[in-house]
Amino acid sequence: MRTNRQEATSTQRIPLNRDRVLRAAVALADATGIDALSMRRLAQELDVVPMALYKHVANKEELLDGMTDAVVGEIDPPAAGPDWQRVVRGRILSARRVLLRHPWAARVIESRTGPTPAVLAYLDSMAGIFREGGLSADLTHHVMHAMGSRLLGFSQELFDTSGPSGPSGPSGPSGPPDPALAAHYPHIAELAATAAHDDGSTVGGSGCDDQFEFEFALDLLLDGFEALRRRGWTSAR
Numbered sequence: 001m002r003t004n005r006q007e008a009t010s011t012q013r014i015p016l017n018r019d020r021v022l023r024a025a026v027a028l029a030d031a032t033g034i035d036a037l038s039m040r041r042l043a044q045e046l047d048v049v050p051m052a053l054y055k056h057v058a059n060k061e062e063l064l065d066g067m068t069d070a071v072v073g074e075i076d077p078p079a080a081g082p083d084w085q086r087v088v089r090g091r092i093l094s095a096r097r098v099l100l101r102h103p104w105a106a107r108v109i110e111s112r113t114g115p116t117p118a119v120l121a122y123l124d125s126m127a128g129i130f131r132e133g134g135l136s137a138d139l140t141h142h143v144m145h146a147m148g149s150r151l152l153g154f155s156q157e158l159f160d161t162s163g164p165s166g167p168s169g170p171s172g173p174s175g176p177p178d179p180a181l182a183a184h185y186p187h188i189a190e191l192a193a194t195a196a197h198d199d200g201s202t203v204g205g206s207g208c209d210d211q212f213e214f215e216f217a218l219d220l221l222l223d224g225f226e227a228l229r230r231r232g233w234t235s236a237r
Contacts, residue, residue, distance in 0.1 A: 016048060018056040022066045026102065029067065034104035039063070064108050069118035071105045072152070074098045078125065084133025085222045088126065092218060095122075095153030096211075106154040119152070126151055135229050142235060143225050150218060 014020070024046050029037050039060055043050040057063040076094035078087050099105050115123065123144070130140040149155055182189035 016046065016052055016056065018066065021046070021053060021056045021063070022070045025063055025067050026070055029104045030102055034108060065112065065116045068105070068109055068112060069116045071098060071102050072109075072116075072118040072122050074101075075122065075153075078129055084129055084135075085226060087129055087133075089218060089222060091126070091129075092151060092153055093215070095151070096214065097153075099153045106149070106152075109152060109154075110149070110156075123151065130225075133229075135225065136234070138235050139225070139228055139233055146221060146225075150214075150221070155214065155217070 021042070025037060025042055028042060028045055032041075039053055040050050042063075043053055046053075053063075057066060072095075075098050076091060078091050081087055109119070112119075127140055127144060130143055131137065135143065144151070178189075
């Protein structure tokens with residue numbers, strides 16, 4: 001059994017700081033889910049009293065802000081090259097890979113009342129790529145709105161097809177559509193019957209947001225933006 005002196009010595013070897021707190025919180029959320037994360041549970045993981053955490057994060061909201069910045073910090077920097085579409089596409093898909101490693105992160109990002117410093121820096125960098133690619137400030141403004149959360153590697157779907165309330169009914173996305181649903185909403189049922197999903201590439205809890213569908217929409221948007229750039233599009237009436 002460890003003595004208090006031994007525990008104190010161990011704590012001194014690995015000092016508690018903000019970075020360690022955030023890394024432990026991210027790992028705990030990865031292992032148990034964001035709903036299981038609490039200051040008390042995190043303190044137990046770090047083998048400290050809960051009050052020790054408040055020297056480094058003021059409250060749970062500040063903890064979640066810091067976790068957001070830690071995750072966004074894992075996104076690859078933009079690649080070099082003149083092809084702005086390739087650079088943007090590569091970085092967004094890097095963001096998506098990061099969110100696949102941290103399935104809770106999209107939900108936390110959406111829950112923030114304002115962008116955190118790392119998110120602001122990332123968005124500023126992405127806007128810079130569009131500008132350096134020849135898009136006007138006016139077009140870039142509208143591009144950023146059109147992309148929305150896709151810039152960070154996820155998107156909000158119309159509905160979740162992975163559960164019993166999804167368009168394929170109680171049998172789930174891989175089974176046949178519910179006959180009652182098909183009778184009332186034939187086109188939705190038809191789409192559900194033809195859809196193929198990769199559950200391993202889902203970000204944000206929607207069975208419809210698999211990797212193929214994400215990249216399909218991303219490429220459509222990027223091609224559309226390039227077409228507008230070539231036309232010299234402007235929002236001025």
